Amino acid sequence: MPIKKIDLKNLDKTNWQSYRFDEIAKSITERIDPNNTDLEMYIGLEHLDPESIHIRRNGTRDDVKGQKLKCYPGDVIFGKRRAYQRKASIVTKEGFCSAHSMVLRANPEIIEPKLFPFFLHSDLFMHRAVDISVGSLSPTINWGTLKKQEYYLPPKDQQAQLAELLWAMDEVIEKELEVLEKTKNLLNGFVEGVIHGKHLNDKGLQKTKIGLIPLGWKVLNMDDIVSVKDGTHFTPKYTNKGMPFLRVTDIQCSNIDFKKIKFISREEHNQLIKRCNPQKGDILYSKNGTIGISKIIDWDWEFSVFVSLALLRIKNKKDLNISYLKLLLDSVHIKKEIYRRSKQGTITNLHLEEIRLFRMPMPPLIKQLEIANNVEKINNSICFIESKINTSKSLQKTLINQIF
Template sequence: MSEIKIDLNNLNKSNWKTYRFDEIAKNISERVDPNNTDLKIYIGLEHIDSESLHIKRQGTPDDVNGQKLKFYKNDIIFGRRRAYQRKAGIATWDGFCSAHALVLRANPEVIDPELFPFFMHSDLFMNRAIDISVGSLSPTINWGTLKHQEFMIPPKDQYEKLAHLLWTAEGSIENLRQTHVELCQYKECLNKKHFEAYRKSPNRVGMYTSKVGSGVTPKGGSKVYQESGVQFIRSQNVLLGSFDMSDVAYISEEIHEKMSSSKVLNNDVLLNITGASIGRSAIYKSGESANVNQHVCILRTIEEELDPLFLSEFINSAFGQKQIPIITSWR
């Protein structure tokens, strides 16, 4: 096929048309009783990954009770509850799904079914879905509201090109994801082989660190958090080998100085020591001033004796994770 060129930054939308959502897609509302069906595949919202077109997990009828929704191959299963999680996956078989989803089927007279999954994952659609959700604890979309929402759709000569371009890009992304998975598996094998040698080692981390200790919650708790200032790292910010600072808290320089014993320095290994995320660790390399709360432990190595990267990799390895009860007793 000849190369398709589309300037996504300067799309000509002069001939795009506006349609209601119920003109773009059909809501499939066939009901299924899990205790009385020949269908073998159940898809719950927990089986759909955020921001992914592909459904890679599944359940069985034995997993659930109560009325569910039937879907057919190539339908879109869209999580109408907590739409901010951006869950919309393509069914690759017939089955049934959670009633907290909508089963949607593209209208080929309006939009190419190949383009429809990308439309569903667009910021335009997802942001609208979030805006029309109702409820505070579990915001949910009602079909009666969604069907009246209007969106601009390109003509056939454009949406076919867009679909081809986007699926080509999606194929490249999936290949990269698979390569990443395989590299992680290879890395884990290497780590297991290497770290196995330390199973009976008499060495303890305290022999190679200048500091092992956690922080505290500042007086006043979250009420003293600020919009900016010194980063206050909590357990949700520490992942396996990296940090998620999207919701990092901030404290004042004054509080930071009062909590001087838990100041974070570059190359400190931060380790979660309580809760569901216990055992996750990462090396701090930001260079910005930071502090930690009582759920995060600082491991400051004597770098001539122990490389902090080695320590963090050890802790995050499968072998290291089995040692977490011992590691958290080193304090």
């Protein structure tokens, strides 16, 4: 039966059969000591991406201690701890993995091995996995419970066709991810080239305290070009309505989710407004905990305040394009310097004085605009590719759930 004749929206399941999970797959419990093996690849739960069948990174045997589970190409590593994270990825190279996972091997007599990883990512399987997990702080699945669960599967000939369809969709996503990675590398390369004087240097280069930069550019401290301001020490009392109160979590996404922001009373707001009142065109910058997150304020709010211990307000002084400053703050080079200057402890902290003294390569304003426009074009491409990937992933997930 050709794939094009399979109506996934009205899939005929009258000839499907029910199987216990231990008929569908085996749990591989072969143990391995990282100190007594030639195998190098270690895969922990931290190396598995949620809702992805691919393993994109790994650790080594030097990273771990204690016995682990051995895994072979074709096996699927399933995160039995915190199953709600939906981690189940295919092994491509012999290695070993965390004991907080299960190594599952499809039974080819019952399920097409190429279809098995997609089955594990179906809502049917994942929701059941969450339901049978035990424990409150770190809910975990027991094999003894999982193996008894029953699932309906299509006939083997139909499984092969469905697997082919899902892998074709996966190939589309993987190609889009490759394009995204190349585009991000292009952006990073362009920005780093700007910082190190590898671009826009038709007039030649000059030596400075931060390295080579184009002639006609200056090296300025942050304090020379912007006003960097802290707020006051303040423990907010949140209310259901009032004045918006921004936190680091609010600026981590490209667009602020106004349904999730916190509010404070007008009285508390009035205490803070004189100290720190960010306006449209300012940059909010995180300096505590997760440091180095920047967000240009692109909305008009008469009132908005933010936590002083986590965010800085950066306001333009003169001859500065704020988009150019943001691309510098977001660059790999600047982030490395910021982390070098930050204070490590229970909470990572970047002192206000450190960022005020930070040196920036500063071209004439017209060149800043040129650079910012080029970066904006690349960022627009990245946003477009990410949108395509999200659409493709959503379609893939829909297909999986229509099948199972």
